[in-house]
Amino acid sequence: MKKPLLFHILFLINTLYISSQVFEKEPIKISGDDDKRINLIILSDGYQTHELPLFVTDATNFTNDMFSQSPFIEYANYFNVYAIKVPSNESGADHPASATDVTEPLSPIKNVDTYFNATFDAYGFHRLLFHEIDGNSANNTQLKINTVLANNFPNYDQTLILVNSNVYGGSGGEFPMSSTGTSANEIAIHELGHSLFNLKDEYYPGDTQAAEAINMTQETNPSLVKWKNWIGTNGIGIYPYGVSGTSASWNRPHQACKMQFLGSPFCSVCKEGIIEKIHNLVSPINDYSPNNDTTINTPTFPLNFQLDLIKPIPNTLENTWTLNSTNYANNVDDVSILEANLVKGLNTLTVVINDNTPLLRVDNHQTFHLNTITWAINYTTLGIEDIKSSVNDLRITMSPNPTNHIINLKFENTKDFSLKMDIISIEGKKIKTISISNHENQQIDISSFNKGIYITNFYSNQVLLASKKLVIN
Incomplete structure (x- = not known):
């Protein structure tokens, strides 16, 4: 950004x-x-x-x-x-x-x-x-x-x-x-x-500065608090700022975070907020090839496709390669396509990149970020006529999770694609399919569903982007 x-x-x-x-x-x-x-x-x-x-x-x-x-x-x-x-x-x-x-x-x-x-x-x-x-x-x-x-x-x-x-x-x-x-x-x-990261002080900042934020809330229910996925881990809980007055109505996630005491580390909730902002500001895709700036003269097989990623330390980026809606490779930075792998006409190769760092609690985490590169490979009897590429940044928000009546679904991406979400039972049965357009917000009624754990699969252009757990209680 x-x-x-x-x-x-x-x-x-x-x-x-x-x-x-x-x-x-x-x-x-x-x-x-x-x-x-x-x-x-x-x-x-x-x-x-x-x-x-x-x-x-x-x-x-x-x-x-x-x-x-x-x-x-x-x-x-x-x-x-x-x-x-x-x-x-x-x-x-x-x-x-x-x-x-x-x-x-x-x-x-x-x-x-x-x-x-x-x-x-x-x-x-x-x-x-x-x-x-x-x-x-x-x-x-x-x-x-x-x-x-x-x-x-x-x-x-x-x-x-x-x-x-x-x-x-x-x-x-x-x-x-x-x-x-x-x-x-x-x-x-x-x-x-x-x-830069929109964190609040975890000492009481005063009534005029108190507000709902990544690490500040008036919610006291452990199943509803925004950092519920961290409760009980690394000292994360729900701690009031004070014992009386307005400060007692506000809560922080930790008792010794850097946002309260200098010299302390950031707590898990603040680390997660920082990483979320990093994901918002910059893509993990540094470069890739071939790209639209690359001139491909009479390409020959095998066709090589390569990623240059900005990797965390240690690397927590994962990727999935899909060729014509079929999984082709996982967690590699380059693939080779043989002539036998292609069909006559338009072929689509897509890689989906996500950050699987343990510093984010993905299950129950409301918003997740994905990055994709798609190559359109035009293959005819004369050989490869052209290869066009496009990059897409996607944000999917599904909240609340756990839930019992309503799911709020929001989708944003830079290519104006639509999104399909399938809700799958633990037995593997498709229960519901939802379609959502770019920048659209939807409320999905799931009050008739049985309590339990479900899997939500997210697709765009017939490519599986992600699978997330949904808890209905």
């Missing part, structure tokens, strides 16, 4: 007010092409020109720390990291001593000239390091951040601003900030949990 057209339109407007400037860019971690990776851009603030080598060191240390922790260590191949060296006139960050949660001045009062106006005591909290003191944008800082990104790396996915200060502090939001003092890397990773 890259920034939409609206971003570039706003940038053109912004440049009427802020002059364009290009800064030196330092690659910190490169896994592949920028348009096929999640691009994390680290900006400097409070580093003078002679301190920019220190900024690169700080950015590198943060990157190494981030990708030594799960689930980033497993999905390191999905990320690029760049540092953009933005010099400030002075070092450090503002300390106006206006916080109301401490006895001021807790830190020496400072007012320094930095490019992005990094300021402690934001919104009255001493450790809240933000680019404005109160969010009123008096310094047009958000405009400056957008302009720097548009001029220097418009295809970014997430930005982090590192501030040259040894005082503990940071903030989330669209452009998270972190100091470089004690626990700096942990602050930055925690804040990215908010900004």
